[in-house]
Amino acid sequence: MSDRLRIVGFLCNWCSYAGADLAGTTRLKHRAEVRIVRVPCSGRIDPVFILKAYERGADAVIVGGCHPGDCHYVSGNLNARRRFLVIRKLLEFIGIEPDRFEVTWCSAAEGEKWAKVVNEVCDRVEALGPFEAYKAITPPVRGPVKEVTTGEE
Amino acid sequence: MKYAFYPGCSLESSASEYRISTEAIASALDIELVEIPNWICCGSTPAHMSHELLSLTLPAYNLVLAMNVGTEGVAVSCASCYNRLKQANHAMQDPIKRGKVAEALGEIYDGTVPVKHMLEIVSEIGAKRNLKDLVRVDLSDIKVAPYYGCLLVRPPDVTNFDDPEDPQIMDRLVEVLGAQVVKYNFKVECCGAALAFPQVEIVKKLSGQILLDAKESGADIVIVACPLCHSNLDLRQRDIEKYLGIDLEIPVLYFTQLMGLAFGLSPRELGLEKHLISPDSVLKRIGIKV
Amino acid sequence: MARIGVFVCWCGSNIASTVDVKAVAKAAASFPGVAHATDYKYMCSDPGQNLIRETIESEHLTGLVVAACSPRMHEPTFRRLALETGMNPYLVEMANIREHCSWVHEDKGEATAKAIETVRMLVEKVKRNSPLEEIRVPVTKKALVIGGGVAGIQAGLDIVTAGIPVIMVERSPSIGGHMAQLDETFPTLDCSQCILTPKMVELSQHRLVTLHTFSEIDEVSGFVGNFKVKIRKKARTVDHDKCTGCGICMEKCPAKVSSEFDRGLSDRKAIYVPFPQAIPNKPVIDRSSCIWFTKGRCGVCKKLCPAEAIDFEEKDVIVEEQVGAIVVATGYDLIDRGLYGEYGHGKIKDVIDGLQFERMLSASGPTGGKIVRPSDGATPKTVVFVQCVGSRDDSKGIPYCSRICCMYTAKHAMLYKHRVKDGKAYIFYIDVRAGGKGYEEFVKRAVDEDRVVYLRGRVSRIFEKNGTVFVKGSDTLSGQQVEIRADLVVLATAVTSSHGSRELAQRLRIGFDQYGFFTEAHPKLRPVETTTPGIYLAGACQAPKDIPDTVSQASAAASKVIGLLSSDELIREPLVARVDEKVCIACFMCESTCPYGAIEHVTWKDPETRKEKEVARVNPGICEGCGACLPVCRPKALDLMGFSDEQIYGEINALSDLVKVIHDE
Amino acid sequence: MVHNKISSPSFLEEVEAESGEKVRICYQCGKCSAGCPVGYAMDLLPNQVMRLVQLGLKDEVLSCATIWLCASCETCATRCPREIEIVKVMDVLRRRSSAEGYPSAVREVPIFVNSFIGNLKRFGRLYEAAFVGTYNILSGHLTKDFDKVPAMLSKHKLSLLPPRIKGISRIREIIKRVEEIEKK
Numbered sequence A: 001m002s003d004r005l006r007i008v009g010f011l012c013n014w015c016s017y018a019g020a021d022l023a024g025t026t027r028l029k030h031r032a033e034v035r036i037v038r039v040p041c042s043g044r045i046d047p048v049f050i051l052k053a054y055e056r057g058a059d060a061v062i063v064g065g066c067h068p069g070d071c072h073y074v075s076g077n078l079n080a081r082r083r084f085l086v087i088r089k090l091l092e093f094i095g096i097e098p099d100r101f102e103v104t105w106c107s108a109a110e111g112e113k114w115a116k117v118v119n120e121v122c123d124r125v126e127a128l129g130p131f132e133a134y135k136a137i138t139p140p141v142r143g144p145v146k147e148v149t150t151g152e153e
Numbered sequence B: 001m002k003y004a005f006y007p008g009c010s011l012e013s014s015a016s017e018y019r020i021s022t023e024a025i026a027s028a029l030d031i032e033l034v035e036i037p038n039w040i041c042c043g044s045t046p047a048h049m050s051h052e053l054l055s056l057t058l059p060a061y062n063l064v065l066a067m068n069v070g071t072e073g074v075a076v077s078c079a080s081c082y083n084r085l086k087q088a089n090h091a092m093q094d095p096i097k098r099g100k101v102a103e104a105l106g107e108i109y110d111g112t113v114p115v116k117h118m119l120e121i122v123s124e125i126g127a128k129r130n131l132k133d134l135v136r137v138d139l140s141d142i143k144v145a146p147y148y149g150c151l152l153v154r155p156p157d158v159t160n161f162d163d164p165e166d167p168q169i170m171d172r173l174v175e176v177l178g179a180q181v182v183k184y185n186f187k188v189e190c191c192g193a194a195l196a197f198p199q200v201e202i203v204k205k206l207s208g209q210i211l212l213d214a215k216e217s218g219a220d221i222v223i224v225a226c227p228l229c230h231s232n233l234d235l236r237q238r239d240i241e242k243y244l245g246i247d248l249e250i251p252v253l254y255f256t257q258l259m260g261l262a263f264g265l266s267p268r269e270l271g272l273e274k275h276l277i278s279p280d281s282v283l284k285r286i287g288i289k290v
Numbered sequence C: 001m002a003r004i005g006v007f008v009c010w011c012g013s014n015i016a017s018t019v020d021v022k023a024v025a026k027a028a029a030s031f032p033g034v035a036h037a038t039d040y041k042y043m044c045s046d047p048g049q050n051l052i053r054e055t056i057e058s059e060h061l062t063g064l065v066v067a068a069c070s071p072r073m074h075e076p077t078f079r080r081l082a083l084e085t086g087m088n089p090y091l092v093e094m095a096n097i098r099e100h101c102s103w104v105h106e107d108k109g110e111a112t113a114k115a116i117e118t119v120r121m122l123v124e125k126v127k128r129n130s131p132l133e134e135i136r137v138p139v140t141k142k143a144l145v146i147g148g149g150v151a152g153i154q155a156g157l158d159i160v161t162a163g164i165p166v167i168m169v170e171r172s173p174s175i176g177g178h179m180a181q182l183d184e185t186f187p188t189l190d191c192s193q194c195i196l197t198p199k200m201v202e203l204s205q206h207r208l209v210t211l212h213t214f215s216e217i218d219e220v221s222g223f224v225g226n227f228k229v230k231i232r233k234k235a236r237t238v239d240h241d242k243c244t245g246c247g248i249c250m251e252k253c254p255a256k257v258s259s260e261f262d263r264g265l266s267d268r269k270a271i272y273v274p275f276p277q278a279i280p281n282k283p284v285i286d287r288s289s290c291i292w293f294t295k296g297r298c299g300v301c302k303k304l305c306p307a308e309a310i311d312f313e314e315k316d317v318i319v320e321e322q323v324g325a326i327v328v329a330t331g332y333d334l335i336d337r338g339l340y341g342e343y344g345h346g347k348i349k350d351v352i353d354g355l356q357f358e359r360m361l362s363a364s365g366p367t368g369g370k371i372v373r374p375s376d377g378a379t380p381k382t383v384v385f386v387q388c389v390g391s392r393d394d395s396k397g398i399p400y401c402s403r404i405c406c407m408y409t410a411k412h413a414m415l416y417k418h419r420v421k422d423g424k425a426y427i428f429y430i431d432v433r434a435g436g437k438g439y440e441e442f443v444k445r446a447v448d449e450d451r452v453v454y455l456r457g458r459v460s461r462i463f464e465k466n467g468t469v470f471v472k473g474s475d476t477l478s479g480q481q482v483e484i485r486a487d488l489v490v491l492a493t494a495v496t497s498s499h500g501s502r503e504l505a506q507r508l509r510i511g512f513d514q515y516g517f518f519t520e521a522h523p524k525l526r527p528v529e530t531t532t533p534g535i536y537l538a539g540a541c542q543a544p545k546d547i548p549d550t551v552s553q554a555s556a557a558a559s560k561v562i563g564l565l566s567s568d569e570l571i572r573e574p575l576v577a578r579v580d581e582k583v584c585i586a587c588f589m590c591e592s593t594c595p596y597g598a599i600e601h602v603t604w605k606d607p608e609t610r611k612e613k614e615v616a617r618v619n620p621g622i623c624e625g626c627g628a629c630l631p632v633c634r635p636k637a638l639d640l641m642g643f644s645d646e647q648i649y650g651e652i653n654a655l656s657d658l659v660k661v662i663h664d665e
Numbered sequence D: 001m002v003h004n005k006i007s008s009p010s011f012l013e014e015v016e017a018e019s020g021e022k023v024r025i026c027y028q029c030g031k032c033s034a035g036c037p038v039g040y041a042m043d044l045l046p047n048q049v050m051r052l053v054q055l056g057l058k059d060e061v062l063s064c065a066t067i068w069l070c071a072s073c074e075t076c077a078t079r080c081p082r083e084i085e086i087v088k089v090m091d092v093l094r095r096r097s098s099a100e101g102y103p104s105a106v107r108e109v110p111i112f113v114n115s116f117i118g119n120l121k122r123f124g125r126l127y128e129a130a131f132v133g134t135y136n137i138l139s140g141h142l143t144k145d146f147d148k149v150p151a152m153l154s155k156h157k158l159s160l161l162p163p164r165i166k167g168i169s170r171i172r173e174i175i176k177r178v179e180e181i182e183k184k
């Protein structure tokens, strides 16, 4: 199991998460590597979440939000969009292949799109191989929370 | 005020009186016109009809030459040349076209040499000083229909000349010169333009409408700012009369000639004898002996 | 120490056939903090819920993870269940192992692994959940309606029917809006005045209505249920308490200007009521044209007024009102015809617009209902109507379709033919858009019964010569140029947003589109709401609309207001942002990011140092919980309840295998 | 018209690419045709030309008279609500029509154009006397406008000597390069 890819998906509650639900209700089979974290809006996603995911050994990160202009919260995804452009640059700068980062605008009706994105990213990351290099390159990011470790509390 | 002067082909021959009168009023207004040495044809309508790149390269060639004259920009008399030079400047904002023109010319032209029609230059001067001070002859008896035609005002995003549907520059000029402005409906309708040669019948109809409307609206004369318009309205007026079956007999002057008259220049100095439809009767009315 | 219960659902075979539910429960039981883990066939069924209820009690659980379907499906079910047992509902999370797992994967091993990890993430999340209380906001049971056209009037009447008081603010001297200017209305040709005036009267006389005409909105603060509004009552210069409406002043006033109501087809005085049926039917002085105010003399009205109602010293007054909900109904304007030089704007008297034609048609209008040429008063024998003037024109006008002009042009041509039997009516159109009930039939009637001639093409130019108006158009269906010599031309000019709509939107903090129309929260599913809770839209201020659509939307907006104001308190989900005042550095980056204007400036006293400082505060009545403010807060003073940083880091860190790797190094 | 048998399915794309104008967005309002001063003489109104281009009906549009009668007066483009520079489209159609050897429905116009361009290439400026001569010979209207010649001569409005400018060889070179680039 240890060579299995791990991909973290941050999905907004109203569009992408619902889109992923729709992929389910319509039984659209796709690859199983993505672990989904539900957030209210793509605007909620702090860049540190993404870095944290890499630091925790994610081989890739997918961010999903409503289509620009369709945001449940008026303009949250526009803020997010700007932020992700910066993140992409930052990732490049610290040496994380841009192919390991995907932003997708996926509506509640686009189950098919979600399944497709998952498959594409999985294929792409498979080609790149597991993200072994993270130890060397991820900067020490620290959330405001003390690190949670497994084992006992 | 010093401008690089682009006369254009017609002013060398069929519109020689436009050139004479332009130079005359230029000196009256202290505008220094330095003819662009070895300028070439702008390509006019035939160029854009047949070769897009040629229609941009020819004006660009001239505008590059003009740069070397070192002035405030290029002064143009002919509306058609004005349009072509402005079109070239406009097209140079497109990097692909700029690149192609540079390849043809062997040098880069960035489309920034200002191009002005003589009317614009005159109106700018009019905004700064009172042209009325120069008026020596009372024109208040003549009714003038200003004819703008197509290429000065259209397309507006390229020429950016005046209100494309109801331009006022010449109207205001006529007022300042002391003559009466005739309001009529065809001041920006097409005269037939370049169809003069190959499709005379069309020109007769279009130019006929313009002259007829001006006449019916009470005009004694029509003034123009383009040799092409002039040739259609003046040189072909007899043909038009035959076509319409009526006498028009309406002199067509360049605006520069009307200015010259108002400033007290003699008809000779303005080349007024060169028109096919003689303006003599009008001249008599304002007390000029012919 | 957390005592989390994990409940793994089979969903019949929906989950169990792809996910090894027993293995999931077993793995979950070993997670730190998990006190109990079990699986069951149908968790949402009564026995399933009973199982959970009993376990909460017997195991003294402090939180739940239900591994089942999507939280969008059953989260409310399990949260309600928690509440019943006395557990705070926000201590329940769902691990989505159906939609996101069993239904989309085939390999049982992979699906089971994913399910285990998902449960683990949510266990880590729920350990960090805090109990949250619903937010309750008291409600002011009063509504504000801005704009007194038919939309505002209808909304107002519907709201007072429910016993809720209404404050109406109309910026012109009378209510009525554009509908008051119209003659007969499509598609039934009933008389506009006859159906509108009774409504105007009913509204103005209703005991629950406060009418502020000649007034504008200066400032709006607060939030849903509790708006504070400052209304500027412009100086009328006439004391309406004293004025009897006798009209002597208007008769004698020497200052004449062209009437807005008649769109320049008649004159009014400087002291005026806009039209005879105006409400209130008492005059105001238009100071910009009054001789007293422009030149310092006259005073005729003051001398003659028997009631001594004229007060030249009157000043604008600001009235403050408190309301729970707002309906915006500010209507529309028509596009500036000056954009169309080719149509002879300002030069040809016999080219008019549709509203001018309405005034002409109106029996109480400037011509007494006679259709005449403005230039010489003659009856026009040929009338040309031009549709889409300014509409559907990317170049000089607006790109959208104005939606009402096809219909009113058909109406105009019809009414013209009814009055001038031997007249000819031509309509230049590009498409005839007649999508409403009875509309297509109406247009057909114009052609069939009234012999209106439709020509399919735009008009290029209109000019006038010796009293004849020349219209140069085309008919693309026959491929002909068409020139019509007309006596009168009526332009169907585009509908634009009402002037000042952008400023008003900014004051209300509601969205508006690039044309100045207000934006609805969702074009299909929330068409009368704005994205600001408590503010609703009615009528042509949202998009061009005819009267049937305007009135429907007005009633819909009213029902939203009534729904909102029907309870004493608003209950909102507590998933909102909060500021840690100690950490906040008052940079207010959050304020500029928040799409709802939920951030307030407050002074806060540090309980330890007793020092005061300015900090940000999230108004829980306004915050929608989007979380957009969090990433911009540098010192991390903000957090979002239900999706806190700690909860999300918990989830990320829980990717168990990964964590192990980190620990191995 | 059987649409899936149109003469050139890619015609629309080609015309759009060469003219830089989006012919596809023309919604056939007819405003161009309504105001075209030459419309009365055309076999197809300007909006119909736009439509045929949209449909890819290449033969029909490249052999029509309209493209040669259009006076490039820009009335249409100035008022087109969809901001289409119709003259640029007409230019492309004229060029394509000549280049692909479609018989011109109005033979005088291409002759006029070619005489003008030939004259320009030789002299750098328009030599009106030679130009009129060439045009008349080629078009077969031998005595066209001869009635105007005496008056024009006597009024010094027609120069019998060709224009002289320095650097004419450079100009010819540039024109040659233009032609080469255009061929590419």
Ligand SMILES: Cc1cc2nc3c(=O)[nH]c(=O)nc-3n(C[C@H](O)[C@H](O)[C@H](O)COP(=O)(O)OP(=O)(O)OC[C@H]3O[C@@H](n4cnc5c(N)ncnc54)[C@H](O)[C@@H]3O)c2cc1C
Pocket (backbone or CB within 6 Å): C146, C147, C148, C149, C150, C151, C152, C169, C170, C171, C172, C174, C175, C176, C177, C178, C179, C182, C184, C185, C186, C187, C215, C216, C217, C329, C330, C331, C332, C333, C354, C355, C358, C404, C408, C411, C498, C500, C504, C538, C539, C540, C541, C545, C546, C547, C548, C550
């Ligand atoms: C020529 C013409 C003919 C028509 N004929 C018909 C027809 O036959 N049938 C039909 O169904 N529809 C017809 N209509 C459409 C009809 O006029 C509208 O549907 C209707 O008037 C829209 O009503 P409203 O209340 O939304 O807007 P309006 O009537 O525009 O009312 C808005 C009100 O708000 C006020 N206001 C604006 N801004 C503010 C502010 N900031 N503060 C306070 N008050 C403000 C205005 O003064 C106005 O009183 C026609 C329209 C035109 C132009």
Ligand SMILES: Cc1cc2nc3c(=O)[nH]c(=O)nc-3n(C[C@H](O)[C@H](O)[C@H](O)COP(=O)(O)OP(=O)(O)OC[C@H]3O[C@@H](n4cnc5c(N)ncnc54)[C@H](O)[C@@H]3O)c2cc1C
Pocket (backbone or CB within 6 Å): C524
């Ligand atoms: C092909 C097509 C495409 C469309 N696309 C769009 C689009 O893209 N965007 C858009 O905005 N609109 C679209 N529409 C229009 C949209 O379908 C309707 O606006 C909408 O469905 C109307 O909703 P409704 O509830 O009024 O009626 P319906 O959807 O018809 O619902 C009526 C319900 O009442 C039930 N019912 C009927 N009679 C009885 C009875 N006697 N007793 C009990 N129940 C009864 C019916 O079973 C049905 O469930 C489209 C329509 C069609 C035909």
Ligand code: SF4
Pocket (backbone or CB within 6 Å): C238, C242, C243, C244, C245, C246, C247, C248, C249, C250, C282, C283, C304, C305, C306, C307, C308, C309, C310
């Ligand atoms: S005269 Fe006085 S009472 Fe009469 S309408 Fe005028 S203001 Fe009112």
Ligand code: SF4
Pocket (backbone or CB within 6 Å): C249, C252, C253, C254, C255, C269, C270, C271, C285, C289, C290, C291, C292, C293, C297, C298, C299, C300, C301, C302
């Ligand atoms: S003071 Fe003003 S409003 Fe009164 S009568 Fe004179 S002009 Fe009219």
Ligand code: SF4
Pocket (backbone or CB within 6 Å): C387, C388, C389, C391, C392, C400, C401, C402, C403, C404, C405, C406, C407, C431, C432, C433, C492
């Ligand atoms: S409603 Fe009709 S006239 Fe009005 S813009 Fe739309 S199509 Fe044009």
Ligand code: SF4
Pocket (backbone or CB within 6 Å): C435
């Ligand atoms: S019936 Fe349907 S398709 Fe036909 S015009 Fe009406 S809306 Fe359009």
Ligand code: SF4
Pocket (backbone or CB within 6 Å): C579, C583, C584, C585, C586, C587, C588, C589, C590, C591, C615, C616, C632, C633, C634, C635, C636, C637, C638
């Ligand atoms: S962004 Fe953070 S620090 Fe700045 S004002 Fe808002 S809460 Fe305070």
Ligand code: SF4
Pocket (backbone or CB within 6 Å): C576, C577, C593, C594, C595, C596, C597, C598, C599, C618, C622, C623, C624, C625, C626, C627, C628, C629, C630, C640
């Ligand atoms: S969570 Fe969203 S709505 Fe709430 S304060 Fe932050 S930005 Fe505003």
Ligand code: SF4
Pocket (backbone or CB within 6 Å): D025, D026, D027, D028, D029, D030, D031, D032, D033, D046, D047, D050, D076, D079, D080, D081, D082, D083, D084, D086
């Ligand atoms: S005016 Fe423009 S949009 Fe209208 S038919 Fe002509 S080209 Fe098409």
Ligand code: SF4
Pocket (backbone or CB within 6 Å): D032, D035, D036, D037, D038, D039, D046, D069, D070, D071, D072, D073, D074, D075, D076, D077, D086, D087
């Ligand atoms: S440019 Fe050509 S098509 Fe357009 S209006 Fe002028 S003559 Fe007609």
